[in-house]
Amino acid sequence: MPEFNAPLRDMRFVLHEVFHGPALWARLPALAERVDADTATAILEEAAKITGQLLAPLNRSGDEQGVAFEAGAVRTPDGFRQAWQTYRDGGWVGLAGNPEFGGLGMPKMLAVQFEEMLYAANCSFSLYSALSAGCCLAIDAHASDALKATYLPALYSGQWAGTMCLTEPHAGTDLGIIRSKAEPQADGSYKVSGTKIFITGGDQDLTDNIIHLVLAKLPDAPAGPKGISLFLVPKRLVNADGSLGQSNAVSCGSLEHKMGIKASATCVMNFDGATGYLIGEPNRGLAAMFTMMNYERLSIGIQGIGCAEASYQNAARYACERLQSRAATGAQDKERIADPIIVHPDVRRMLLTMRALTEGGRAFATYVGQQLDIAKYAEDADERDAAQRQVALLTPVAKAFFTDNGLESCVLGQQVFGGHGYIREWGQEQLVRDVRIAQIYEGTNGIQALDLLGRKVVADGGQALAAFAAQIRQFSATEPPFRQPLLNALDELEDLSQWLCEQASRDPNAIGAASVEYLQLFGYVAYAYMWSRMAAVARDALVQDPAFYGAKLASAAFFFERLLPRTLSLQASIRAGSASLFELDAAQF
Template sequence: MPEFNAPLRDLHFVLHEVFQAPSLWARLPVLAEAVDAETASAILEEAAKVTGQLIAPLNRTGDEEGARWQDGQVTTPSGFREAYATYINGGWVGLSGNPQYGGMGMPKMLAVQFEEMLYAANSSFALYSALSAGACLAIDAHASEELKSTFLPPMYAGRWAGSMCLTEAHAGTDLGLIRTRAEPQADGSYRISGSKIFITGGEQDLTENIIHLVLAKLPDAPSGPKGISLFLVPKKLVNADGSLGASNAVSCGSIEHKMGIKASSTCVMNFDGASGYLVGEANRGLAAMFTMMNYERLSIGLQGIGCAEASYQNAVSYARERLQSRAPGGPQEPDKSADPIIVHPDVRRMLLSMKAMTEGGRAFASYVGQQLDLSKFAEDAEEKRNAEALVALLTPVAKAFFTDTGLDSCVHGQQVFGGHGYIREWGQEQLVRDVRIAQIYEGTNGIQALDLLGRKVLGNGGTTLRLFTGEIRAFAAPAETPYRNDLLAATERLEAVSDWLMDQAKDNPTEVGAASVEYLHLLGYVAYAYMWARMAAVAQAKAEADDFYTAKLATAAFYFSRLLPRTLGLEACIRAGSAPLFGLSAEQF
């Protein structure tokens, strides 16, 4: 059975050396009281034990057994309940939660690193607490004080879980079409009626209560997205003293039988006049739910990185041991019958691609986490405003680029194993199946790309993009900056393509949809180049310290020479325009 060991050395490198996170926390008063370098390191060390020793061993058995539904009840695989009880005793669900209601108040930079470990160890297990953490974020940001004080403490403690109920059978991306209704009651509550599908953790046996955040429409709501409200609907009603009361009119009609993440229950949830409570303002539920959705989009991006890391670890271990043929330049281990496959150029290409993209993604995830911390805790108004803008710009990139390239890495890892990669016992085929959903849920990657280009770039005339590229240019200003010319050339390419699209879209709106996916990838590769230049700058100064830094420099060289040039092809695809997509009539497909 494959093992998972958290990449602690690299996590510490990114957090402490590249971004110098403790220095940032020290100047943000709220975080200065909560965390320092020693605390952060201790949390990461403990997280590595929890994910590697408690949760990872359940990954394959959970996949084999799967979640099971019978008579409206869901049973998680063997070992999940016991592991979850240990997990919540460590306070992990509330790691970055509001301390006022029992959360630990840790920075997002730290939380993203923990979540990567969790997804790498066991994506199905990770999803149960990820949805809870996101639901807590939405409740904390938008609910009344009464709802927050009632529901957040047991949710942060992990005794109650959260779910996100958006999708209906006829309404996926177009939420304006939802039919779930909310009828006002005399006591200020609402009766919620409708059915939702694809609800992660909508029913499970891990917690004593489940708090559903449900999108529904009031009787007098305007049509479309502007008529959506958000409601908190508990599985079990809660008494005035906080104890659990009778079951609410909420039931799980079935669970889906899926390609992957089989230990995560994906539910059809039925609300039959269930009691619910308005969260935020009436008819502004979509804005409130986006607080949770944006959290989940970054979280699901981390699923891509985590699965890629697990696949990489397995592939490297196998490539060092599997003997096949001799190296092109002659025997490397003449005392053996053949050389290990890690000597072969194509195997190295795959492994280095995985390593460069996973480590680049890890750094970029921490960067986005840094912006989230600044947007929440910065005291300087301009710094806070700029961070909020960068979060809006980069969240769709993080979700889609992490997961698109995460699948690529998992396929590379499977390929390194050859035929054994297709066999269940090695674990590589499960990672391919598990990570595949990450490109689909929480907004498909095509939708993320449309959001990025249409709203976040063209929607404000490229202002936020220039904020990001301006930061890159400022970093690359010194002549001694590693890979300075390559980084600036890629940045200029991104800016030039953005300006070209802005001009093209004025006369032809189809250009946005035609270019959006390639554009997101272009921005992703440039962002990773920025991360790799920053990592190389640190490693260059410490190259004589140990092999970690020389390996980092060699991987940076691979990224700039073999991966960043992909931006040339992406630019060519974008500039080809939308016309080639409309050369066929619908009947000719």
């Protein structure tokens, strides 16, 4: 059975040395009283234990057994209920939650590293927690004080769990055409009716109650996205004293049978006049739900990093043990019948690609977490606004680029194993199946690319991009390693962005034709920034730990020499324009 050991040394490097988390928290009053370097290190160490010793051992068995649907109820795999009890007892669901309602109030910079461990250890289990955390975020940001007081403490404690109910059989990306309805009642509640599909954790046996956040339309709602409202709909009604009352008119109709994440219950949910409560303002539900969706998009991006890390660990161990053929430079281990495959250039190419993409992603996730912490906790309004603009710009990049790279790394890890990578017992084929969904749910990566280029760059006039570029140039003025290739790549991105803004004014298809390649190019530039920052720290600290910091510098060199040049082909593809996409009539496909 494959093992997972959290990369604690690398996480501390990114959190403490590269992005100076403790120094940031010390100047943000709301965080200064809760967390410092020692607290963060202790949390990561405990997280490593619970993910490596409790959750990882359930990963394969959970995949093989899957969830079951019996008599209208969902049963999770053996061991999941007991694991959830231990997990909730540790306060992990509310790690970054509002302390006013029982959350621990930890910074997002720390939470993203915990999420990576979760996904690396057990994707399916992690999703129950991730949806609950996102549900809490939306309730805390938009619900009434009464709803917060009633629902947040039990959600943060893990006694209850949360879901996000958006998609309908006929309405996925285009939520403006949903049919779910909400009828107002005399007591201020609503009767919610409709069917939602692809609902993660829509039903399960881990918690006493499930709190659904449901998009629906009021009777007099305007057409389209501007007519959507958000409702809190519990599986079981909650009495005035906080105890659980009777079952609500909510039911699971069926389970989806999926390629991966088989221990995660993906449900068809039916709301048949269920009692619900409005969150936020009428017809403003989509904006409120985006609070949760943006959280989930970053979280699902981190799913790609976690799966990639697990794949890398498995593949690196295997490559150092598997004996096949001799090195091109002559036998390296003359006492044995062959050399370990780690001596072969192509195996090293695959492993280094995985390592460079995963460590770059870890740094970028921590950077986005840093911006979220500043946007939430900084005392200066201008600093908060600037950070929030960066979060808006970078969230689609994080979701899509992390998950694209996650699949690439999982497939590369499988390839390192050769035929054994296709066999269940080694764990690599499960990682490929589990990570694949991350490119699809919470907004497909194609939708993320359209959001980035269309809304965050072109519609914004490039202002948020200019702020990000200015930060990179300011850092480059310190003469870091790999300064020139970083600046060259940044110049490419800025020139191409300007060109696309001009093209969009003439060609309606320009944005759609270029968006995916553009997001990829943006991602490589962002990773180049991360790698240059990491290399600068490693260069200055090399004498303290030559093995660790030397490996960091070598991985950075590989990224700049072998992966960053991918931007050249992406640039050529983008500049080819949209014409060739429309040479065929629909009937010719």
